[in-house]
Amino acid sequence: MNTHFPTRLNVSTLATLLGTAALLAGCATATPFQRPTTALPATWGATTATPAAAADAPAAPDSPAASAPALNPDWTAWVSDPTVRALVAQALHNNRDARVAALQVEQLRAQYRIREAARLPTVNAGIAGNRQGVGSDTTTASSTYTAGLQVAGWEVDFFGRVANLQEAALTQYLASEEAYQSTQISLVAAVVSGWLNLHSSSAQLALANTTLANRTEALRLVQLRLNNGLATSLDLSAAQTLVESARVAVAQQQRERALALNALTLLVGQPVDQALRVPPAGQGAGAGQSLAAVSRALAEVPVGLPSQVLLARPDVRAAEHTLASAHAQVGAARAAFFPRVTLTTSLGSASKALSGLFAGGSWGWTLAPQALLPIFDGGANQAGLDSAQAGRDMALAKYDKAIQSAFREVNDALAGRQTLADQLAAQQAWVAAETERTRLSELRLAQGVANQIEVLDAQRSLFAAQQTLLQTRFALLQNRVELFRVTAGV
Numbered sequence: 001m002n003t004h005f006p007t008r009l010n011v012s013t014l015a016t017l018l019g020t021a022a023l024l025a026g027c028a029t030a031t032p033f034q035r036p037t038t039a040l041p042a043t044w045g046a047t048t049a050t051p052a053a054a055a056d057a058p059a060a061p062d063s064p065a066a067s068a069p070a071l072n073p074d075w076t077a078w079v080s081d082p083t084v085r086a087l088v089a090q091a092l093h094n095n096r097d098a099r100v101a102a103l104q105v106e107q108l109r110a111q112y113r114i115r116e117a118a119r120l121p122t123v124n125a126g127i128a129g130n131r132q133g134v135g136s137d138t139t140t141a142s143s144t145y146t147a148g149l150q151v152a153g154w155e156v157d158f159f160g161r162v163a164n165l166q167e168a169a170l171t172q173y174l175a176s177e178e179a180y181q182s183t184q185i186s187l188v189a190a191v192v193s194g195w196l197n198l199h200s201s202s203a204q205l206a207l208a209n210t211t212l213a214n215r216t217e218a219l220r221l222v223q224l225r226l227n228n229g230l231a232t233s234l235d236l237s238a239a240q241t242l243v244e245s246a247r248v249a250v251a252q253q254q255r256e257r258a259l260a261l262n263a264l265t266l267l268v269g270q271p272v273d274q275a276l277r278v279p280p281a282g283q284g285a286g287a288g289q290s291l292a293a294v295s296r297a298l299a300e301v302p303v304g305l306p307s308q309v310l311l312a313r314p315d316v317r318a319a320e321h322t323l324a325s326a327h328a329q330v331g332a333a334r335a336a337f338f339p340r341v342t343l344t345t346s347l348g349s350a351s352k353a354l355s356g357l358f359a360g361g362s363w364g365w366t367l368a369p370q371a372l373l374p375i376f377d378g379g380a381n382q383a384g385l386d387s388a389q390a391g392r393d394m395a396l397a398k399y400d401k402a403i404q405s406a407f408r409e410v411n412d413a414l415a416g417r418q419t420l421a422d423q424l425a426a427q428q429a430w431v432a433a434e435t436e437r438t439r440l441s442e443l444r445l446a447q448g449v450a451n452q453i454e455v456l457d458a459q460r461s462l463f464a465a466q467q468t469l470l471q472t473r474f475a476l477l478q479n480r481v482e483l484f485r486v487t488a489g490v
Helices: 011-028 082-094 096-117 161-227 233-268 291-296 307-312 314-335 380-446 452-486
Strands: 123-132 142-156 340-351 363-372
Touching (some): 096 161, 307 314, 314 380, 380 452
């Protein structure tokens, strides 16, 4: 004997339920997310703070920072040297931190797809059998078999709970993409910085080796002068001191160069190819490349931009996406105070005999909507809303701090560029003065006017000035790297 699925809900009741839900949904609608107004100075180094323009219209869920100036994160326009490009490309492919950031993007993308799928009903095919008896008389037992398509517990999102959770997942995914881009920019800057450190230590080592060779020759000449009665034991001791101090400098720079190579290897994520290494020290200033060639490897970073460009920096955009996610979580927490409407339905065949399950006339359907309104939950919903609001306030504070930190980093880098340029000019004048002093001291010694101590003191000062000049030159190049990082490759 065939049976039909019972119809559990008539049309008028369903219309009443839907109308009531629509009315309540209007009360539960969350406000769209808008970028908060931030006190951001209009230009770098400005003393008067003017609020950055907030978006007049609600930002799109997939682009809350759409109104910010666009950045150009193409590092290849900044790095022209093929060796450095090869190192950066290897690092972007092999670096473990970059790999973790990329996998986090994939994970959050999948979680967003899960939330997106929750807005649609899940349709399952099922078959079930049931046999039920009453009392001790087993002959009165009845059987029921069903088969068909089923939708179980699908939430009809009248009040935006599922939509807000989906938006929260979307903005978390977008934040991870921005974090990944920020990681890439930082990695590019770190690799270039490591390459400069390797050049710097190689140049310092070349200078130390040259100085050691010159001082060793000077020691030999002092020994000859002492043998001929033209120098004293004090002169010989002073010359020996300078030789040993040069040996110390050579050992220090050898260690610094090895550490710089190890650090670069870690960033690249694999042993650095021999062809990409800086040539060994001793093959000329800058370890095989002139300092001018090293400088040409990196383009200047333009800074004549409004400070609002910071709103498009990846880490700031990530903080804004996180704030948008927290805002959506508040909307989902508010929706928990309203009825949760779920729908269970099925379409298929039912029969009291398994053989008649798919016979003609056995088809039917059921529709079972349900609305649950929380009345007493021990304060759980209110606590959830309080927690979501606190999370939003924390995200807002972090967003403000991200902007302030970015602004300070740019100003620090700009201040460093100006002061380092002034320092370099003064350092070059110092080296020129020490070079002339050494020349005159050696001339005075040759004429018998000065003693050996005066010459050795001039040579020691010249070596110190040359070391500091190299440090300043590479510090200025490192400042160029820092400007690239803090402006996100603008």
